[in-house]
Amino acid sequence: MRNRNFVKKMLMLSFCMVLIVSMLSGCTGNGESANSSSSSFKAGTFTGEAEGKEGIIKVEVTMDEPDKIKDIKIVSQSETGGLGDSALEKMKEQILEGQTLAVDAVSGASLSSEAMLAAVEDAVTKGGGNLEVLKAGGVKKAGEGKTEKLETDVVVVGAGASGVSAAVTAADKGAKVIIIEKTGVIGGASNLSWAGKFYNSSAATSNNLKVNVEKEIADWIVNNHWRVDAAAIRQYVTKSGETYDWLAEKGYKTSFLNFFGEQLHVLPAYETREETLRKMLSESVEQHGGQVITETTAKKLITNEAGEVTGVVAEKADGTTLEISAKSVIMATGGYAANKEMVKEAFGFEGVNGGLGQNVGEGLEMAWEAGAKVPDNFGGQMLHQTLARATQGLIAQYEPFEASYPLMLTYLPNFMNVGTSGARFRDEAATLTSVAAANTSAFNGPYHMVIVSKSQLEALQTKGMNGVHAPSLPGMPPEFYAEFTDQFTLENPWANVGKVFDSMVENGDGFKGNTIEELATNAGMDVDVFVENYNSYKEATKTGVDSEFGKAAEYLEPMGEEGPYYAIIAEINNLGSVGGLLVNTKFQVLNDKRTPVKGLFAVGLESEGVLFNDTYVGNGVGIGYSFTSGRLGGESAAKSALKAN
Incomplete structure (x- = not known):
């Protein structure tokens, strides 16, 4: 973008110089008036592209006037299904309908929306279009200045897994329910998740895997240093098994998996989840007189003189203000992991947001403003996976298996x-456990480096991962290797591995050095610190004794005697x-006196702090x-709510 702005400035400077010369001469070279400058615009179709959240977005823009866009075609994109890709289509519709680039980003998909605008702008620029005119004004929303009032028993803010479950149950218990969702997608993060834990579900017990409830609860409390709500943990451990059967009855069927002794339940096929959740809402909420309202963002909780929460103010996509009066308000707004500043302030984490872009914490802010207590352990994050920064760049150059070498x-x-x-900071065997891998890295900065x-x-x-004596296949989530399952074996040779790693470096996602000193310099490390740590580690690979971290001898892979050496940038996924x-x-929200804020409830991530101390484990x-x-x-x-009626 910076280079493009520089070019545009230089073009403008050249144009001004031409105007000055023309004004001084009083005429143009062909005898026309000095005020009738010719345009560089040519009608036609032009290609533009920009970096989206998940990769390059490429568009074709057809123009028949310098300030008129006739059509936009999305040629290629890899944005998140059901959210990012939908945002691209909505942005396209807004641009064409309003004939303007001054449109608002789609809620929950700001990165995808901004990339779409940038790609269209790129194409318009190439065609010589009038960006100044297309960026002027903006689309006036049809509902601006209008207020719509609704009444209900229960209003649920957020339609992810917790919000949908809350709305469906409340409706089944006889309440009239309105559920609002800021995006156009139902299901939230559950549409991206892999599996859930429902303790001692009927499926688990029928597969002869049963958890000792009392031991599980006791260990949980100790592992979180007692800074948790023991009653909340007991409720989840003893009641979650019922949720498995409840979901199955509702048509949301999970499949049991004995995951190395853990009771996990794999969620339905990705492409069926949103449809199933929508059906659940239809058969419970809507059939009982309630409403499901999407693309509507909550702005403020309504309170009365006594401090009781009595509803919520929201804004619909068309600009209409929605005032919903309710006896009970349930916050299911999904947390704040996409708010980098908030995460950094609360937890010090500077890694990657692997969750949803719409989760920026406004639900918490509204609840706090209404009198909710900020918990003493506020700040915890769900750090759960390691990512290689190189993957996104390599996927555009290589097949998925090769692009995943660094990862x-x-x-x-x-x-x-x-x-x-x-400096070395851990026994690298921590990489074998996702939570241990994530938290040991996050404690040591925004990223760490893997030396190869x-x-x-x-x-x-020559020998694939067997060549470096890998104890097992990398413990990545299944979706990370879904596209190359057949190649994902220990014995499969890594073809083009040197070329891939050189591309990683060329893309700026890793470092290379012919000597360890050169690697340290190129990677921005302290040379003396790295050399000392490298030599110590190399000695451990020779003796089989890691005196600093106690790494097992079988994991101390020899480094060899010559370069080049590479450093993979590894980041943590939140x-x-x-x-x-x-x-x-x-699930009543408590105030500073730890008594309920009347009328206010919270479920899902917003309330999960009662289970964990500073970190999800x-x-x-x-x-x-x-x-x-x-x-x-x-x-x-x-x-x-029904008691209040």
């Missing part, structure tokens, strides 16, 4: 890991924030708790 190595314990200073030597790359090229509101076992608990808290919280909210 796979970040999940193996056989390579030296260092922080940004060049020439001899190790040669071993990978799947969501954990908590922000303090709730009791009825569950496996499948996030989605399991979302469905369970929604089911139980919806029941409580309905009971409270």
Whole structure:
């Protein structure tokens, strides 16, 4: 963008110089008036592109006047299905309908929306179109200045797993329910999740896998340093099994998986989830006189003189202000992980938001303003996966298996890991457990680096991961290797591995050095620190004794004696924030005195802080708790609302 602006400035400067010369001469070279300058615009179709959230967005824009866009075709994109891709279509519609580039980003998909605008702008610029005119004004929303008032028993803010579960249960208990969602998608993060944990479900027990409930609860409390709500943990552990059957009855069928002794329940096929959740809402909420309102963003909670929450103010996509009066309000707004500043301030984390872009914390802000307490353990995050920065760039150059070479190595314990200073910071066997891998890295800065030597790359090229004595396949989530399952074996040789790693460096997503000193310099490490740590680690690979971190000898892979050496930039994926509101076992939100804020409930991630201290350490608990808290919280909210009638 900076280069393009520079070019545009130079073109403008040249144009001004031509105007000055023309004014001084009083005429143009062909005898026309000096005021009738010719335009560079040519009618036709022009290609534009921009970097989106998940990759390059490419468009074709057809123009028949310098300030008129006749058509826009989205040629290629890889944005998140059901959200990012929908946003592109909505942006296209707004641009064509209003004949303007001054349009608002789609809620929850700002990065995709901004990239779409940038791609169209790129095409218009290439065609010599009038950007100044197209950016002027903007589309006036049809509902601006209008207010619509609704009344209901229960209003649910957010239609992810917890919000849908709460709305469905509340409706089934006899309450009239309105559920609002800021995006056009139902299901939220559950549409991207893999599996949930429903303790001692009927499926688990029928497969002869049963958890000792008392031991599980006791260990959970100790592992979180007692800074949790023991009653909330007991409720989840003892009640979540019922959620499995409840979901199955509603048509949202999960399949049981004995995951190395853990009770996990794999969610339905990705492409069926939103449709199933919409059907659940239709058969419960809508059939009982309620409403499902999407593309509507909550702005403020309504309170009365006594401080009771009595509704919510929201804004619809067309600009209409919506005032919903309710006996119970349920916050299911999904946390704040997409708000970088808020995450940094609360937790110090500077990695990647792997969750949804719409989760920026406005639900918490509204609840706090209405009197909710900020929990003492506020700030926890769901750090759960390691990412290689190189993957996105490589996927445009190589097949998925080859593009994932750097990523796979970040999940193996056989390579030296260092922080940004060049100091080694852990026993790399931590990479074998997702939560341990994520949190040990995040504690040491915005990213860490995986050091790979020439001899190790040669071993990978000839013998695959067996060549570096990988103890098992990298423990990546299944969706990370879904496109190359057949190649994802320990013995499969890594063809073109050197070329791929050189491309990683060329793309700016890793570093290379012919010597360890050169690698340290190129990677911005402290040379002395890295050299000392490297030599110490290399000695450990020779003796089999890691005196600093105690890494097992079988994971101390030899580094060889010559370069080049590479450093993979490895970042941590934050799947969501954990908590922000303090709730009791009825999911009533508590104030500073730890008594309920009347009329206000919270489920899902907003209330998950009662289960964890500063960091999520569950496996499948996030989605399991979302469905369970929604089911139980919806029941409580309905009971409270109907009692007030």
